[in-house]
Amino acid sequence: MSAAATIIASLLLPLGGAFLIAAAGRWPNLRESVTLLTAVLLALLVWSLTPDIMAGERPGVTVATLFAGLTIAFSVEPLGMLFAALASTLWIVNSVYSIGYMRGNNEKHQTRFYVCFAIAIAAAVGVAFADNLLTLFLCYEVLTISTYPLVSHKGDAATVRSARIYLGILLGTSIGLLLPAIIWTYVATGTLTFTPGGILEGHVVGPAMGLLLGLYVFGVGKAAVMPVHRWLPAAMVAPTPVSALLHAVAVVKAGVFTVTKIIIYVFGVDTLFAEPSGGWLLYASAFTIIAASIVALRQQNLKRMLAYSTIGQLSYVIMAAAVLTPLSEVGAAVHIVAHAFGKITLFFAAGAIYTASKKTELGQLRGIGARMPWTMAAFTIGALSMIGVPPTGGFVSKWFILAGAFQSDNYIAIFTIILSTALNAAYFLPIVFAAWFSSEDSGAKAHGEAPLPIVLALCTTALATLGFFFFNQPVLELESQLVEQLP
Amino acid sequence: MSVTSQLPALQVVVPLLTAPVLVLLRGASLAWAGATAASFMAFAIAIALTLEVLAGGTQVYEMGAWPAPFGIELRIDALNALVLLITTGASALTLLCGRESLARDIDEDRQPLFYAAWLVALAGLAGIAVTGDAFNVFVFMEISSLATYIIIAAGPDRRALTATFKYLIMGTIGATFYLIGVGLVYMMTGTLNFADMEVRIADVADQRPILVAAGFITVGLALKAAVFPLHVWLPNAYTHAPHVVTAFIAACSTKVAIYVLLRFDFFVFQGNLEGHVVQFAGFLAPLALLGIVVGSAVAVVEGNLKRLLAYSSVAQIGYILLGASFSNAAGLTAGVAHMFNHALAKGALFLAVVALAMRFKDLTLDGLAGAARSMPWTSAALVVAGASLVGIPGTAGFISKWLLLSAAFEQGTLGIVSAIVVVLSSLAAVVYIWRIIERLYFGEPVADAPPLPRQEAPWLLLAGVWLAALANIYFGLVPGLPVGLSEAAADGLLRHLP
Numbered sequence: 001m002s003a004a005a006t007i008i009a010s011l012l013l014p015l016g017g018a019f020l021i022a023a024a025g026r027w028p029n030l031r032e033s034v035t036l037l038t039a040v041l042l043a044l045l046v047w048s049l050t051p052d053i054m055a056g057e058r059p060g061v062t063v064a065t066l067f068a069g070l071t072i073a074f075s076v077e078p079l080g081m082l083f084a085a086l087a088s089t090l091w092i093v094n095s096v097y098s099i100g101y102m103r104g105n106n107e108k109h110q111t112r113f114y115v116c117f118a119i120a121i122a123a124a125v126g127v128a129f130a131d132n133l134l135t136l137f138l139c140y141e142v143l144t145i146s147t148y149p150l151v152s153h154k155g156d157a158a159t160v161r162s163a164r165i166y167l168g169i170l171l172g173t174s175i176g177l178l179l180p181a182i183i184w185t186y187v188a189t190g191t192l193t194f195t196p197g198g199i200l201e202g203h204v205v206g207p208a209m210g211l212l213l214g215l216y217v218f219g220v221g222k223a224a225v226m227p228v229h230r231w232l233p234a235a236m237v238a239p240t241p242v243s244a245l246l247h248a249v250a251v252v253k254a255g256v257f258t259v260t261k262i263i264i265y266v267f268g269v270d271t272l273f274a275e276p277s278g279g280w281l282l283y284a285s286a287f288t289i290i291a292a293s294i295v296a297l298r299q300q301n302l303k304r305m306l307a308y309s310t311i312g313q314l315s316y317v318i319m320a321a322a323v324l325t326p327l328s329e330v331g332a333a334v335h336i337v338a339h340a341f342g343k344i345t346l347f348f349a350a351g352a353i354y355t356a357s358k359k360t361e362l363g364q365l366r367g368i369g370a371r372m373p374w375t376m377a378a379f380t381i382g383a384l385s386m387i388g389v390p391p392t393g394g395f396v397s398k399w400f401i402l403a404g405a406f407q408s409d410n411y412i413a414i415f416t417i418i419l420s421t422a423l424n425a426a427y428f429l430p431i432v433f434a435a436w437f438s439s440e441d442s443g444a445k446a447h448g449e450a451p452l453p454i455v456l457a458l459c460t461t462a463l464a465t466l467g468f469f470f471f472n473q474p475v476l477e478l479e480s481q482l483v484e485q486l487p
Numbered sequence: 488m489s490v491t492s493q494l495p496a497l498q499v500v501v502p503l504l505t506a507p508v509l510v511l512l513r514g515a516s517l518a519w520a521g522a523t524a525a526s527f528m529a530f531a532i533a534i535a536l537t538l539e540v541l542a543g544g545t546q547v548y549e550m551g552a553w554p555a556p557f558g559i560e561l562r563i564d565a566l567n568a569l570v571l572l573i574t575t576g577a578s579a580l581t582l583l584c585g586r587e588s589l590a591r592d593i594d595e596d597r598q599p600l601f602y603a604a605w606l607v608a609l610a611g612l613a614g615i616a617v618t619g620d621a622f623n624v625f626v627f628m629e630i631s632s633l634a635t636y637i638i639i640a641a642g643p644d645r646r647a648l649t650a651t652f653k654y655l656i657m658g659t660i661g662a663t664f665y666l667i668g669v670g671l672v673y674m675m676t677g678t679l680n681f682a683d684m685e686v687r688i689a690d691v692a693d694q695r696p697i698l699v700a701a702g703f704i705t706v707g708l709a710l711k712a713a714v715f716p717l718h719v720w721l722p723n724a725y726t727h728a729p730h731v732v733t734a735f736i737a738a739c740s741t742k743v744a745i746y747v748l749l750r751f752d753f754f755v756f757q758g759n760l761e762g763h764v765v766q767f768a769g770f771l772a773p774l775a776l777l778g779i780v781v782g783s784a785v786a787v788v789e790g791n792l793k794r795l796l797a798y799s800s801v802a803q804i805g806y807i808l809l810g811a812s813f814s815n816a817a818g819l820t821a822g823v824a825h826m827f828n829h830a831l832a833k834g835a836l837f838l839a840v841v842a843l844a845m846r847f848k849d850l851t852l853d854g855l856a857g858a859a860r861s862m863p864w865t866s867a868a869l870v871v872a873g874a875s876l877v878g879i880p881g882t883a884g885f886i887s888k889w890l891l892l893s894a895a896f897e898q899g900t901l902g903i904v905s906a907i908v909v910v911l912s913s914l915a916a917v918v919y920i921w922r923i924i925e926r927l928y929f930g931e932p933v934a935d936a937p938p939l940p941r942q943e944a945p946w947l948l949l950a951g952v953w954l955a956a957l958a959n960i961y962f963g964l965v966p967g968l969p970v971g972l973s974e975a976a977a978d979g980l981l982r983h984l985p
Contacts, residue, residue: 066886067970138880145879152929160929167921175878175913180892180906187896 003052003059007074010045010084010125014038018118025111032099035114039092039121046081046088046125053081054478060131070192072138073131077194078481079264079333083257084128086340087250091121093457094245097348100453101241104355112149113239119146124250127258133182133192133266136258137174140222143254144170147246151238158237165234170221173228178219181212185266194261198268209267210277216262217281217318222255224311225318226288233307240351243303248343252310253336256317260332263321264482273324285319286416288312293423300361302350305427306343309386312420313339320401323413326483328404333479334472335397341465342385342394348458349379352450362431367440371447374455376435378462383428385465388421393468491535495548495561495617498532498571499627501525503610506603518599519586522606526579529613533571537972540568545979547619555619556683562619565975569823570616570739570746573830577738578609581838584951585731587944588841592642592729601641605735608634612743621669622679624747625662628711631743632658635736642729650723657710657720664707665747671700672755681755688759701756701763705770708751711744714771714808715778718801725797730844733793734837737800738830745807745826753811753819753980764814772812772901776908778805783915787922792843792850795919796836799876802912803829809905810891813898819977820970821890827969828875828883831962835872835955839865842944842952852922856930861941864949866927868956873920875959878913882963886970888913 017038024031052059053076060075076084098117102110123146126139144167152163186192188203204212221228235247246252263272272278292312299305316339320332352375353359353368369376385394398417405413449455468475490497505525509518539546540563548561563571582605593601611631615624636658640651673679675696676687688697706717713721721741725733756763782802789795807829810822840850842865847855859866875882891909895902943949962969 064964066964066966070889072964134880141879142881145874155929160925164921164925168917171877171917172914175917176910179888180910183889183892183896187893 003049003057003076004061006045006049007059007061007076007129008063010042010049010088011074011122011129013042013045014118014122014125017042018115018122021114021118022111028103028110031111031114032095035095035098035118036092038118039088039095042121042125043085043088043092046084049076050081050085050474050478052076053078053481054474056481062131066134069190070134070186071132072135073193074126074129074135075131075194076129078478079257079261080128080130082333082337082475082478083253084125086253086337087121087124087128090245090249090340090344090461093460094241094344096453097244097351097457098241100451100457101239101351101355104451104454105239107153107239109153113153116146116149117242117245120150120246120250124254127254131193133185133194133262136261137178137182140178140220140254140258141171141174143251144174144222147242147251150242150246151235153239153242154237162234162237166231169228169231173219173221176219177215181215181219184212184215194265196265198264198266198271200267201271205275207277209272209275210280213267213272213278213281216266217259217284220255220258220262222251223259223318224252224255224288224314225284226291226311229288229292229311232311233304236301236303236307240303240347240354243306244344244347244351247307248310248347249340252314253340256314256332256336259318260321260329260336263324264329269324269329281322282319282410282412285315285322286412288315289319289416289420290423293420293427297423297427299427300363302353302360302362302365303347305362306346306350309346309424309427310343312424313343313386316397316401316417316420319413319416320404323401323404323408323410325404325407327400327407328413329482330476330479331397331400331404333482334400334475337475338385338393338397338465338468341461341468342382342392345378345382345458345461345465346386348454348461349375349382352454352458355454356450357445357447365431366434366438369436370440372449374449374459376432378458379435380432381462381465383432386428387424391466391469393465393472396469396472492548494532494536494539495546495563496550498529498536498575498617499610499614501528501532502606502613506606506610509599509603509606512599515590515595515598518602519582519589522602523579523582525606526575526582526609529609530572530575530579533568533575533613536563537568537572540565540975541971556678556680559623560619560680560682561617562682563617564979565972566746566749566823566979567616569827569969569972569976570743571613573742573827574609574612574616574739577735577830577834578605580834580951580955581731581735581738584838584948585734585841587948588731588845589729591845592731597641601638604634604637604641605732607631608638612739615743615747619681620679621672621681621684621751625666625669628662628665628747631740632662635740638732639724639728639736642727642732644727646723647727650720650727654720654724657717661707661710661717664703664710666707668700668702668704668707671696671703675700681750684755685758688755694760697756697760701752701760701766704751705748705767708744708748709771709774712741712748713801713804715774715781715801715805718778718782718804721801722794722797725800726791726794730793730837730841734834734841737796737837738834741800741804742807742826742830745804745811749811749819749823749980757980758982768812768814771808772905775805775808775812776905778802779809779908779912783912783919786919787915789919790851790853792840792852792855792923793837795852795923796833796840799916799919800829800833802916803833803876806887806891806909809909810894813894813902815894815897816974816977816981817890817894817897819980820973821887821894823973823976824890824966824969825887827973828887828962831883831955831959832872832875835952835959836869836876838948838952838955839869839872842948843869845944845948846942852926853930855923856926857928857932858930859927862943863941864943865952866924868952869927870924871956872959873924875963877916877920880963881960883959883966883969885963886966890970
C-alpha cells in the first residue's frame with residue numbers, strides 16, 4: 001500500500017470501526033472484538049509509516065480543495081508520526097482496560113462509549129497528520145465534539161455541568177482565539193501549510209507576533225496553559241478510561257502537539273527566537289507548571305490531583321518548545337511520549353482502585369498496596385516517571401529539556417524544572433509511601449485486585465514507562481529530524 | 488424557440504399557474520402533490536438556469552419579445568441564480584416533507600387554498616429573483632408578501648394573526664418606501680430597467696432626487712429584510728407561523744429582500760452617486776453590527792425554541808449585511824455565500840423543529856427536555872445543523888464565517904471591530920445552540936408527564952431533515968458551487984468599484 005493510501009486508511013479505519021461498533025451494539029463480545037481489532041489494525045497501519053519517515057520521506061495526500069488555495073490535506077512528519085503512533089498504540093491497551101472497567105462498573109451506554117472513542121481516535125490521528133492549519137482545526141474540533149459524550153457519560157446534573165465547562169472552554173477558545181489566529185495567518189501569508197522553518201517570517205513582525213502567539217497558545221485550549229486549564233479538572237467526571245487515554249494522551253497531547261507544531265512549522269524556531277515579543281510564553285508556561293503543582297499539592301481527590309499534575313506536565317512540553325533550542329524541541333517531543341506512558345499508568349491505577357474498592361480520595365489509600373500490589377507497583381512507577389527519577393521515561397525527557405535550557409543559559413526554565421521536580425515529589429511520594437507502608441483503617445472493606453484486563457493494561461503501560469528509559473533510541477532518531485531541519 | 492430558452496419565464500409561470508389549478512383540485516393530498524411537484528419543477532428550472540449561468544454568463548430573456556428598455560426583461564446572473572436556488576430549493580424540500588405537519592395545522596378543506604397561497608408566494612419570490620425591472624420587483628414583492636401573510640396566519644395559533652398584522656403593516660411600509668424610491672428614479676430617468684437605470688442615472692443633472700430615492704429604497708428593503716432595528720416583525724412571525732411555513736420563509740424570504748438591496752445599492756447606485764459607497768457602508772455596517780450583537784444576545788436568553796432561532800436569524804442577517812458593507816469583493820463574496828449557507832443551516836434547524844413539533848406540543852426549551860430520548864435521529868440532525876450555524880469546521884457555516892473573517896481582517900480598524908463582534912457572536916451561538924442540545928439530551932422531562940416512548944417523526948420528514956443536515960456538511964467540504972457563484976455575484980455587483 002502506498003504511503004498516501006495508508007494515511008487515508010488510518011483516518012478512515014477508526015471511523016469504519018465506529019460504524020461497525022454501533023452496528024454490533026447488541027452483542028457486547030462482538031462489539032469489543034471489533035474495537036480491539038480496529039485498534040490493532042490502526043496501530044499496524046500507523047506503524048507501517050515509520051520506516052518511510054525515518055528515511056526522511058514526507059508522504060502526503062490532498063483530500064479536498066475548498067477555495068482560494070485552501071485544502072484539506074494530510075502529510076506525515078516526525079512530530080505527527082510520533083503522536084499518531086503513540087495515540088494508536090495506547091488505544092489498544094486502553095481498549096483492553098476499557099473492557100475491564102466498563103464491565104466491572106456496569107456502566108450504561110457502552111456502545112455509545114466505544115463509538116465516540118473510535119471517532120475521537122480518528123480525530124486525534126487527523127490532528128497528527130494534518131498538513132495545514134485548516135485541516136488541523138477541523139480535526140481539533142471533531143476531537144472536542146466527539147469527546148463531549150464521553151465526558152458527560154454519566155448524564156447526571158453535576159456531570160453535565162462539568163461537561164459544559166469542558167465544551168465551553170475548548171469550543172470557546174478555539175472559535176474565539178484559534179480561528180482568528182488562523183485567519184490572520186492566512187491573510188498575512190496567503191498559506192496555511194506547515195512548512196519547515198515557518199511561514200510567518202517577514203509577514204508578521206514586532207509585537208504583533210507575540211500577540212499572534214498568544215492567540216494560538218490560548219486558542220489551543222487543549223494545551224491547558226493557565227488560565228484556560230479549567231476544563232481539564234472538570235473533565236475528570238468522565239469514566240477513567242476516558243481520562244486515561246483522552247485526558248492524559250489524545251486530547252491534551254493534541255493540544256501541546258498543536259502548539260509545538262505551530263511553533264516549529266508556522267512561526268519557525270529561529271524567527272520566534274529573534275522576536276522578543278514571543279518571550280512571554282516561557283513565563284506563562286513556567287507559571288503554569290509551578291501553579292498547577294501547588295494546586296495539585298492541595299487536592300484530596302486522586303483523579304483531580306492527576307488532572308492538575310497533567311496541567312503542569314503539559315506545560316513542560318510548551319516550555320520546552322518555548323526554550324527554542326534544538327535539544328529542547330527534541331525534549332518537547334520526547335516528553336509527549338514519556339508523560340503519556342506515565343500518566344496513562346497513573347490513571348489506569350486510579351480506575352483500578354475505583355473499580356476494586358470504589359475509593360476516590362487520597363486519604364482512603366492508606367495500606368492499599370497490600371491489597372492491590374500490582375496496581376500500586378504500577379502507580380509507583382508512574383509517579384516516579386512524573387518526578388523524573390531514573391530508570392523511568394520521565395527522566396529522559398527531563399534530561400533533554402534541561403540540556404536544551406542549559407544550551408541557551410535559560411535559568412528560568414532550569415529553575416522551574418528543579419522546583420517542579422521537588423513539588424512533584426512532594427505530592428506523589430506521600431501517596432506512594434502511605435499506600436505501601438501505612439496500615440489500613442480498621443473495618444475497611446476487603447477487596448483484591450481489579451479485573452484481569454485492567455491489571456494487564458496497567459502493567460503493560462508501567463513496563464512501557466520503564467522500557468522507555470532504555471529503548472528510546474528510535475524516538476530520538478525520529479525527532480532529531482526535527483532539529484536537522486533547523487540550521 | 489426551444490423550451491430551454493423559456494426557462495427564466497417558466498421559473499415564475501410554473502408555480503403561478505399551478506396555484507389556481509390547486510384550488511380547483513379540491514383535495515388535500517392532490518393539492519399537496521401538485522404543489523410539491525410544481526416546487527420541484529421550479530427547483531429543477533433553477534438548477535438548469537444556474538448551470539447555464541455558470542456555463543454562459545448572464546441569461547437575458549425578453550418578455551413577449553419586447554426589447555429591453557421598453558418591455559420587461561428577465562435577467563439572471565450568478566446572484567439571481569443563487570437566490571433562485573435557495574428559494575425554490577427551500578420550497579421543494581419543506582413541502583415534500585412537511586405534509587403531515589401541515590395536515591395537523593390546517594383544516595383539510597382549506598389545505599388546497601393554503602397550498603395555492605404557498606405557490607403564489609413562491610412565484611412572487613422567484614419573480615423578484617428573475618426580473619430585471621424595478622417596478623416588476625415591486626409587483627412580485629406585493630404578490631409574495633400578500634401570499635406570505637396568508638400562509639403565516641393559516642395555522643391554528645391565534646397569535647399568528649397579530650404577528651401577521653404587524654408583519655403586514657411593516658411590510659407595506661417597506662414596499663411603499665421602495666415604490667416611492669423607484670418612482671423618484673423613474674421621474675428622473677424615465678426607465679425602470681435596472682441595466683438601463685444604471686446607464687441613465689449618470690446623465691441626470693440634479694442628483695438630489697436620486698439620493699432621496701436611494702434612501703427610500705434602502706430603508707424600505709431593510710424593513711423587508713428585517714435589518715436591525717427594523718426586525719421587530721420577524722420573531723413573532725417566525726414563532727407563530729405553522730412550523731413548515733417557518734422553515735420555508737426563514738430559509739428564503741429575507742434573503743430575497745437582501746438580494747434586491749444589493750442589486751439596487753451596488754448595481755444601480757454604486758457607480759453613479761457621489762460617495763454612495765461611504766453612505767451605504769456607514770449606514771449599514773453599524774446596523775449590521777448592532778443586529779449581530781442584539782440578535783445573539785436575545786437568542787442566548789430566549790426560552791422558546793422557534794423564537795430563539797428567529798433572533799439568531801436577526802443576527803445572521805447582520806452577518807450578510809456586514810459582508811456587503813465592506814464594499815469589496817471579499818466582503819460581498821462572504822455576504823452572498825452566507826445567504827446560501829445560512830439558508831441551509833436555518834432551513835435544516837427549522838425542519839428539525841417541524842419534526843420535534845410532531846411529538847411535542849410545547850416548543851419551549853423546558854418542554855423539549857429529554858426529547859432526544861424519544862427522537863434520537865431528529866436530535867442528531869439538529870446537532871449537525873446547529874454546528875453549521877455556529878460555524879464548526881466541516882460544515883457550510885464555517886465556510887462563510889471564514890470568508891467573512893478573512894474579509895474583515897483586510898479592513899483595518901473597522902474590520903478588527905467587526906471581526907471581534909463576529910467572533911463574540913459565534914461564541915454566543917455556541918451558547919444558545921448548546922442550551923438547546925443540552926436540554927434535548929440531558930434535560931429531565933416534567934415530573935408528572937408520562938415517559939414518552941421512542942417514536943420518530945414520519946420517515947419522509949426525517950429524511951428531509953437529514954437531507955438538509957447532510958447538505959450542510961456537503962457544502963462545508965465541497966463549497967465550490969456556492970463560493971463560485973458568490974464570487975461571480977460579487978464580481979457582477981462591483982463593476983463600478985476599482
